[in-house]
Amino acid sequence: MDLVTRCIDLSENRLCTMPKQENATTRECLPSFFSRFSASWVYSKILTLGVSVYERDRRYEDAIRILKILLSKVACDRRRGYWALRLSIDLEHVGRANESLSTAEGGAIDPWVRAGSKFALQRRVLRLSKPPRRWKVPSYADYVKRSIREVSIEGRPLNCETGAKNVFYGYDGELCGVEQLALQYYADEGGGWQGTHSEGGIWMTIFGLLMWDVMFSDIQDVFQSKFQTAPLDLETDDFYKSRKDLAESQLKKIQDGMAEEMLISSWELHQGTSCQGVNWVRYSLTDLRAVVACIGGHRLASLLRHLAVDYRSWSSGMPDLLLWRFLDERGGGEAKLVEVKGPRDQLSEQQRAWILVLMDFGFDVEVCKVSPVTKRR
Structure with missing residues (x-):
């Protein structure tokens, strides 16, 4: 476990201190399909695995910290849906329901959040946004609630x-x-x-x-x-x-x-x-x-x-x-x-x-x- 923690800490430190141009995939740099060969992609992969380790041990505050770093540092990545969903769930675990809802709402409109992750975040918004926490019903409510034969x-x-x-x-x-x-x-x-x-x-x-x-x-x-x-x-x-x-x-x-x-x-x-x-x-x-x-x-x-x-x-x-x-x-x-x-x-x-x-x-x-x-x- 000590070795795992060291890998997580090293990746967290490297991702946080990485120069901005190395951390984002842009048109001026390499094509987007080369992003997985970058150092930032490797570090973010390790941290994603680290989140599951922390969650398994119920170290939710550590998982929350890592997920917030990933969402703030890695802008253009399909894993943002997974990160936003896990962050919302972990925030609810520690009793921060309002922040959990805000995270889900932000993830649901993130253009990099797609398919099942987006649907899961929309469903969380509907579940968490009961009055008086939220009075306005999201525009996607009827779509998400559709019945399946x-x-x-x-x-x-x-x-x-x-x-x-x-x-x-x-x-x-x-x-x-x-x-x-x-x-x-x-x-x-x-x-x-x-x-x-x-x-x-x-x-x-x-x-x-x-x-x-x-x-x-x-x-x-x-x-x-x-x-x-x-x-x-x-x-x-x-x-x-x-x-x-x-x-x-x-x-x-x-x-x-x-x-x-x-x-x-x-x-x-x-x-x-x-x-x-x-x-x-x-x-x-x-x-x-x-x-x-x-x-x-x-x-x-x-x-x-x-x-x-x-x-x-x-x-x-x-x-x-x-x-x-x-x-x-x-x-x-x-x-x-x-x-x-x-x-x-x-x-x-x-x-x-x-x-x-x-x-x-x-x-x-x-x-x-x-x-x-x-x-x-």
């Missing part, structure tokens, strides 16, 4: 031990997890759906295949080695900004119903070539074609644009299941996304944020809650 299914559990992995007997009598049980339900009683338990995997594969030319376009400095599987700026705001015209051209084709044709062409041209997010083994071309056909061009283009604009913030937390089915012989179909939760499981803030975004895009999305039954089917 839920369905409930039952399964016979292997065991009911608290903390144990959820294992159920499936419809076929074999042991399976909650996701496989839900897949069996949707294939049978739930409406004859085909599907896969992929979380974000299938979406990352579709993104890579349909946006291949955008990812590997000729942009200065983003490829430093022939062995890269993605441009260095993929997880930065510069990715979309530097390729906006090309990206929008691809997305327009997708929106106009050309996604299946583009998918086939990309598959045939690049099959087997390593690309970040693309899984050539797990997903077949047949299934990928069925997925894009059933989703529809407008919804698919909206989702892929969302990833292109902010790949890092939104590349995790997508619903567990992607389901599809054809309605007629002419190829008309529909798709559904399902987040599966076992007994005692709750939606994470990132998952909740994704579900609301997908609802905005017009997707059919729901939460499937699996509860145990003791009697045999």
Whole structure:
């Protein structure tokens, strides 16, 4: 523990005394995607880990001090959402509710706070800002409070031990997890759906295949080695900004119903070539074609644009299941996304944020809650 504390103290001292130009990522310096190779990024990473150490030991005042330093010294960083959220929580732990609320309010409007972190901070603001502490209702209150459709299914559990992995007997009598049980339900009683338990995997594969030319376009400095599987700026705001015209051209084709044709062409041209997010083994071309056909061009283009604009913030937390089915012989179909939760499981803030975004895009999305039954089917 002494060694850990020394590392934290050293990083805190170095970050606090670092000259301003070395501490911030600016246009006049290196491109933003090189920031993780800077000394300040390394020190801030150590301090971020140090916060979790202090919180584990309930040293909340030390965690608060470190988090305030990070937020004041590192201006342009996607981790600001995590820092603001932890600071707000730790301030509440020590009884400083007003400061906790102010921190959450500031984090919720910070342009570097995105996705689940932003949603979590907004929810904290709504919880902490009860009158008389705050009388004005935030503009995002109705959006955050929107209801999410839920369905409930039952399964016979292997065991009911608290903390144990959820294992159920499936419809076929074999042991399976909650996701496989839900897949069996949707294939049978739930409406004859085909599907896969992929979380974000299938979406990352579709993104890579349909946006291949955008990812590997000729942009200065983003490829430093022939062995890269993605441009260095993929997880930065510069990715979309530097390729906006090309990206929008691809997305327009997708929106106009050309996604299946583009998918086939990309598959045939690049099959087997390593690309970040693309899984050539797990997903077949047949299934990928069925997925894009059933989703529809407008919804698919909206989702892929969302990833292109902010790949890092939104590349995790997508619903567990992607389901599809054809309605007629002419190829008309529909798709559904399902987040599966076992007994005692709750939606994470990132998952909740994704579900609301997908609802905005017009997707059919729901939460499937699996509860145990003791009697045999």
